[in-house]
Amino acid sequence: MITTATPLDEIRQVGLKALLERLGPVGMIRFLQQYETGYGNYTAERDTWLTETDDLEKLVAKIQQTRQTGLEE
Numbered sequence: 001m002i003t004t005a006t007p008l009d010e011i012r013q014v015g016l017k018a019l020l021e022r023l024g025p026v027g028m029i030r031f032l033q034q035y036e037t038g039y040g041n042y043t044a045e046r047d048t049w050l051t052e053t054d055d056l057e058k059l060v061a062k063i064q065q066t067r068q069t070g071l072e073e
Contacts, residue, residue, distance in 0.1 A: 019028040 019031060
């Protein structure tokens with residue numbers, strides 16, 4: 001059996017049409033907004049977060065410093 005691959009643009013158009021017909025314009029937009037691509041490197045950022053706070057005292061001091069800085073602005 002020989003099949004040809006459907007171009008991605010055509011798949012996208014058919015999918016958007018189906019969403020529009022089933023959900024209406026507002027529902028389609030709300031659905032699409034759920035799947036926005038993010039940015040950054042979560043793994044690298046997570047490693048930074050996990051190594052920044054060595055102990056509870058340092059974490060509390062950092063929170064207090066952040067709160068104080070926020071009040072001054």
